Amino acid sequence: MLSEQEHPNHAGIxxxxxxxxxxxxxxxxxxxxxxxxxxxxxxxxxxxxxxxLSILLHGDEAQLAPLLARQGDLAGRCILRHAERxxxxxxxPSHVMRHGKDxxxxxxxEALRSGEAHAAVSCGNTGALMAVSMLRLRRMEGVxxxxxxxxxxxxxxxxxxxMLDVGADVKADAPDLxxxxxMGTTYFRNGFNEPRPRVGLLNVGTEEHKGRAxxxxxxxxxxxxxxxxxxxxxxxxEGGDIPSARVDVIVTDGFTGNVALKTGxxxxxxxxxxxxxxxxxxxxxxxxxxxxxxxxxxxxxxxxPRRVNGGVFLGLNGTVVKxxxxxxxxxxxxxxxxxxxxxxxxxxxxxxxRLVIAAQAAQDAGPEGVAx
Amino acid sequence: MLSEQEHPNHAGIxxxxxxxxxxxxxxxxxxxxxxxxxxxxxxxxxxxxxxxLSILLHGDEAQLAPLLARQGDLAGRCILRHAERxxxxxxxPSHVMRHGKDxxxxxxxEALRSGEAHAAVSCGNTGALMAVSMLRLRRMEGVxxxxxxxxxxxxxxxxxxxMLDVGADVKADAPDLxxxxxMGTTYFRNGFNEPRPRVGLLNVGTEEHKGRAxxxxxxxxxxxxxxxxxxxxxxxxEGGDIPSARVDVIVTDGFTGNVALKTGxxxxxxxxxxxxxxxxxxxxxxxxxxxxxxxxxxxxxxxxPRRVNGGVFLGLNGTVVKxxxxxxxxxxxxxxxxxxxxxxxxxxxxxxxRLVIAAQAAQDAGPEGVAx
Numbered sequence: 001m002l003s004e005q006e007h008p009n010h011a012g013i014x015x016x017x018x019x020x021x022x023x024x025x026x027x028x029x030x031x032x033x034x035x036x037x038x039x040x041x042x043x044x045x046x047x048x049x050x051x052x053l054s055i056l057l058h059g060d061e062a063q064l065a066p067l068l069a070r071q072g073d074l075a076g077r078c079i080l081r082h083a084e085r086x087x088x089x090x091x092x093p094s095h096v097m098r099h100g101k102d103x104x105x106x107x108x109x110e111a112l113r114s115g116e117a118h119a120a121v122s123c124g125n126t127g128a129l130m131a132v133s134m135l136r137l138r139r140m141e142g143v144x145x146x147x148x149x150x151x152x153x154x155x156x157x158x159x160x161x162x163m164l165d166v167g168a169d170v171k172a173d174a175p176d177l178x179x180x181x182x183m184g185t186t187y188f189r190n191g192f193n194e195p196r197p198r199v200g201l202l203n204v205g206t207e208e209h210k211g212r213a214x215x216x217x218x219x220x221x222x223x224x225x226x227x228x229x230x231x232x233x234x235x236x237x238e239g240g241d242i243p244s245a246r247v248d249v250i251v252t253d254g255f256t257g258n259v260a261l262k263t264g265x266x267x268x269x270x271x272x273x274x275x276x277x278x279x280x281x282x283x284x285x286x287x288x289x290x291x292x293x294x295x296x297x298x299x300x301x302x303x304x305p306r307r308v309n310g311g312v313f314l315g316l317n318g319t320v321v322k323x324x325x326x327x328x329x330x331x332x333x334x335x336x337x338x339x340x341x342x343x344x345x346x347x348x349x350x351x352x353x354r355l356v357i358a359a360q361a362a363q364d365a366g367p368e369g370v371a372x
Numbered sequence: 373m374l375s376e377q378e379h380p381n382h383a384g385i386x387x388x389x390x391x392x393x394x395x396x397x398x399x400x401x402x403x404x405x406x407x408x409x410x411x412x413x414x415x416x417x418x419x420x421x422x423x424x425l426s427i428l429l430h431g432d433e434a435q436l437a438p439l440l441a442r443q444g445d446l447a448g449r450c451i452l453r454h455a456e457r458x459x460x461x462x463x464x465p466s467h468v469m470r471h472g473k474d475x476x477x478x479x480x481x482e483a484l485r486s487g488e489a490h491a492a493v494s495c496g497n498t499g500a501l502m503a504v505s506m507l508r509l510r511r512m513e514g515v516x517x518x519x520x521x522x523x524x525x526x527x528x529x530x531x532x533x534x535m536l537d538v539g540a541d542v543k544a545d546a547p548d549l550x551x552x553x554x555m556g557t558t559y560f561r562n563g564f565n566e567p568r569p570r571v572g573l574l575n576v577g578t579e580e581h582k583g584r585a586x587x588x589x590x591x592x593x594x595x596x597x598x599x600x601x602x603x604x605x606x607x608x609x610e611g612g613d614i615p616s617a618r619v620d621v622i623v624t625d626g627f628t629g630n631v632a633l634k635t636g637x638x639x640x641x642x643x644x645x646x647x648x649x650x651x652x653x654x655x656x657x658x659x660x661x662x663x664x665x666x667x668x669x670x671x672x673x674x675x676x677p678r679r680v681n682g683g684v685f686l687g688l689n690g691t692v693v694k695x696x697x698x699x700x701x702x703x704x705x706x707x708x709x710x711x712x713x714x715x716x717x718x719x720x721x722x723x724x725x726r727l728v729i730a731a732q733a734a735q736d737a738g739p740e741g742v743a744x
Binding site: 127154155204211212238240241242259260261262264265266269270273278282292296298299 | 576
């Protein structure tokens with residue numbers, strides 16, 4: 001999660017839209033594993049924290065109205081938009097694109113497209129959300145494949161690294177990976193005020209001759225665009241470098257990135273559970289755990305995947321945050337908070353600018369440039 | 373690491389070689405990040421534990437002889453084989469295949485091929501080790517791409533899952549993934565006495581329509597061979613399932629598997645380091661940590677990557693264990709211990725048998741079967 005402190009300067013614009021001090025977030029209430037109750041509770045939490053925020057909540061009115069009513073005084077700032085149907089985790093993206101107009105997901109993105117909202121959040125089916133977002137919001141100039149970026153707890157000075165793509169598309173060619181480098185570093189620069197983020201390309205070894213066909217081409221292309229992209233390219237990185245202090249932005253295709261993200265989350269959760277188990281094994285350990293409780297709580301919070309909930313879709317004309325399907329109220333709140341921060345930052349405009357400059361540079365350099 | 377308890381029945385054969393109660397392990401002393409001293413210390417540790425074991429140690433005699441002399445009484449059981457050169461981490465596998473005859477790595481594999489040793493261990497360049505092993509030991513019938521299998525700490529009843537390929541080849545076609553399922557389950561069955569291991573195919577979603585081109589073909593092929601392979605196929609699994617209790621053997625290509633392995637190791641290490649830091653922040657926490665020390669030590673040991681050091685090359689006519697390049701004496705000892713266990717088990721013969729049966733079944737079924 002990008003916290004207040006980590007996003008220091010937020011007087012900006014959302015995408016190409018007008019600046020706003022009162023962001024409106026469009027939220028899909030349906031499609032999360034825990035149902036609409038978790039989404040409504042998460043929204044209510046953020047609305048109570050941030051009096052300037054409003055929410056457009058999309059979904060089944062019959063279910064949502066009573067849930068909202070229970071939250072009392074927020075009625076005026078959380079407006080319901082009835083949608084007949086919800087996209088399920090089993091729905092194919094192509095089917096939702098053709099027949100999904102009456103779903104809460106479609107309605108959520110539509111409010112962003114029309115300019116009513118400044119950012120959108122959904123816990124639903126990732127593939128369908130990306131498909132609907134691409135169809136309605138369209139890709140930025142110079143972007144062939146949009147990407148999902150996530151924040152990863154790290155040893156670096158900002159406490160987080162950014163990785164992309166973590167699941168928008170299972171494939172990425174060399175020009176896509178270059179676009180990811182540009183988008184990821186703009187996002188990181190904006191989030192952490194780091195003038196020249198360091199980019200690494202994920203590979204199975206740090207030697208230049210290793211890796212898949214095509215990865216060497218991406219390596220050369222990303223290296224060649226360091227100046228236009230305003231980043232420092234450190235070359236290949238390995239899985240173990242993802243949480244390291246030697247890199248800020250890790251670039252990879254959406255298949256590898258998604259496996260890495262889920263492996264990292266799964267491993268952190270396993271270690272956390274084993275730790276909890278270990279500290280309950282006998283009363284001496286329990287007493288020790290009690291004494292060390294403050295420190296352990298801070299650690300738990302630091303590695304809690306709910307705190308960094310929210311993959312951001314990059315490369316579209318509009319800010320869409322994909323929350324974890326299994327997000328509870330805390331997770332949903334984190335995703336809505338991220339969307340609100342991004343809506344008020346100027347990263348979308350700066351990203352579009354960088355991509356156009358890079359595309360221009362590639363065109364000037366010759367036929368082998370950024371695709372599209 | 374497969375411990376004594378986890379490998380219950382070890383009166384068997386190593387590959388197609390004669391049974392042995394006194395395994396000879398061929399160890400490459402050069403090429404590890406910490407130099408030959410760590411390798412010699414690790415070997416000495418295992419030799420002291422296991423009086424039946426002998427070691428053939430390959431490398432620069434001028435460096436190794438004094439290191440060995442310091443270990444005192446082991447001289448008779450650790451025989452030096454001088455090799456003029458060492459393979460470096462920068463050497464290309466193809467170069468080593470053509471010009472590597474005088475290297476310690478080549479000599480290590482050659483001792484296995486000739487039958488002098490029953491298993492081999494190296495901390496060196498993975499790509500070169502695989503290339504030399506394939507050239508000298510040859511692939512088993514029915515195997516197009518050999519794989520590297522690792523053990524992964526898990527919530528399952530055996531405490532470990534197996535994943536392959538974690539880095540032998542960056543590509544894997546559907547028939548390769550089927551061979552990995554057969555090899556991985558034979559290895560797991562042998563290691564943990566589990567009659568019918570559960571196989572999962574690593575993907576970005578558990579839905580059937582998701583994932584890369586070709587992965588659906590592998591899905592169908594692995595499902596169709598459940599009976600001949602004597603495993604249960606549970607379908608697609610995600611990164612978060614790798615340490616879970618719902619699967620025993622995780623099958624994937626070597627690019628994805630290597631990234632996942634290193635991401636998992638990196639994450640576990642990060643969490644461990646953060647925990648250590650947290651427990652040193654203030655004297656109350658330190659006192660708590662002191663009281664909980666026994667439990668924390670057991671946890672640390674459980675997730676210590678050195679304990680599970682050793683990727684096993686599967687699909688070759690001979691047992692080769694690849695130790696982590698950065699392994700210290702404890703890590704090297706773990707790899708040598710694993711090699712000794714495997715040398716005494718019968719898994720190689722049973723694996724060859726299963727692969728032939730599957731290839732036969734595929735041939736009977738029609739033209740689309742196991743490759744090669």
